[in-house]
Amino acid sequence: MRSLKRVAAWAAIAAGSLGLMAAGPAPAQSSDPIRIGSTLALTGPLSATALVHKLVGDIYVDDLNSRGGLLGRKVEWLVKDDQSKPDVARTLYEQLVTSDKVDLLMGPYATGAILSAMGVAQRYNKMLIHHTFGIPSLAKYDKHFPAWSVGPKPEETVPTTLFDALAASPKPPKTMALVTSKFPSVHFMSLGAREVAKKRGIQEVLFLEWEFGNRDFGPIAARIKDANPDFVFVGNIGLEGNMLLEAMKKIDYVPPLHFHLYPAPGPMVAAPEGKNALSVTIFEEHPPYTDNPVAAKFVTEFNKRAKAAGFPYTKVEVQAAASFTAWQLLEAAVTATKSFDDAKLADWLKKNQVPTIQGVLRFDRGNNYGDDLMRIKQVQDGNWVTIWPKEVAAPGATLKM
């Protein structure tokens, strides 16, 4: 039965996403476009990442319209600027539903804004597919669908994948320093990693927490150096990982193995001290991900348009892949149900598996989450490459120490 559903889903995707590869004239369209509404943090502290989501949305919608749109109707994407503020996101989603009367919703970027949008979607019974929501246990609405496939308990499954990768290395770590930001979607993951490490018998030689916005990483670096661990788990977001590595470099300390939960991908790969840094991913620009022709074409288009837009980091990684996946989910549901009805779309997504560029997604486990598709990547020769599990690792890539 499951395989039948999967075949049906593949057929839906083939009619949709794989059309990226199709050439030829677009079919005739009705006069009324389908309006999809969302907000993004186009200004404010989250704008650097949100602009990636904007670019991906533009790429997808352009391509979708070149293929005839959704069910023969042109797609119009209405994006409002939530200024990186969850309260503004909530107001704007209200506007999108009540005033702009959009047909469908697409999620904003960042956990706080997604949670706000989810509340509005729930009030109006709208389906909400979203990109990168960090705390699955908070997502209670039954018509929400996460495109970032971290599973219902990432605090257990993600560290398990990480420690599996480390255990398979030539010299598995015996001691660990776990240092973490208290940023909400980071902190619970770090605490989960602490528990997983304990169960695996890895000795914790240092545990430190800092408030988000910490300015001086010198004393933290000095304490890690003093503890002399085999492995450093850094529960960080954005630039914190770079700041810590810079502080370590100033005291001539290079950690033997270091993992960063949510680093800013560009700065980490560009910094000399980011060498061999480990992190998590759902997609990187190498086979087997790019063996998928949809993914390969998306990568080419994203690289080109990101460069033209002046992005400092022009490669497709977690954020761009999650964003693309969100649009794939929406298209697959509409194509399969031949409907724009939120209830029908949500019902279909709950019952079916959807092939995407990051893998096959399903939503039949806790809080509409499915499998944890997070993999482990490492900075090698100035690039992020997936190193674990082996089946998705870049050709020939293994953990470097």
Place this chain on the structure above:
Amino acid sequence: MTLPSLSLLSQSILSGVFIGGMYSLIGLGLGLSWGLLRQINLAHFGFVFLSAYLSYHMATVWGLDPLLTLVLLPPLFFAIGVAMQWLLSRFLISPFNSLLVTFGFTVMIESLIQYVWTADFRRLQSGYGEEKFVLGPLYIPVPELLTLVLAVLFAFAIWAAMRFTDLGKAMRAMAEDGPIAAAFGINQRALSLILSGTCVALASIAGICFALTFTLTPTQIFSWVGVVFAVVMLGGLGSALGPLVAGVIVGVSEAVAMAVFAPSWAPLVSFSLLILMLLFRPGKV
């Protein structure tokens, strides 16, 4: 709680002294403006970051030596400070309203930075960033050392200027009692323009040091406001040496809290010190 090793403690204290140098360099101009001009210039933080970004741009895009920007940027920012003071005095902005108006300037500067350099992270890569001295178990990075040296140098230079020059004495007189000072022939308007220009030029120097030490992102502007305000208030409004001493005390206290207890306690330090000062020595804040 386990006691840290001597090398860990000394390295942490050194790190605290260096971050304290940054606090005091940023706080110096802010405190002078607040104490002598009676303006709570929130735009000071915006100017620090604008200078940091310009320094980054000059070094990265134009290929200038970052230290050369120490010569180029302060005169430009002096002119900006003069223009801002002219604007504030032209519209008779009260001290409280100056807080609101300069907050507006800060938001405008942040938007300008985002527009020109985007919200992405920017890092000034220079040879200085890699340089450091090793003294026994201690590592002394050059950019931080430069910041501390400049903080000490400017604190003492301004203290000396205020104490021993006619211009400095006139500024102190103006701050003490403007009308009486004017009756003795002190040109308040000209002095205000010079002082404002000096404060903003000091902000630009802090910004250059900031770019040499930290990775830049526009929204960081506001994350420095709380601790630098605490340093300025602890050091005494209008004081030149006060922010230096207070900056180092706050920086070292934060670093020791991070080394001995937990890094998450560090943000409590500056305001705890401020509250203690208000409780036990209220006249000094």
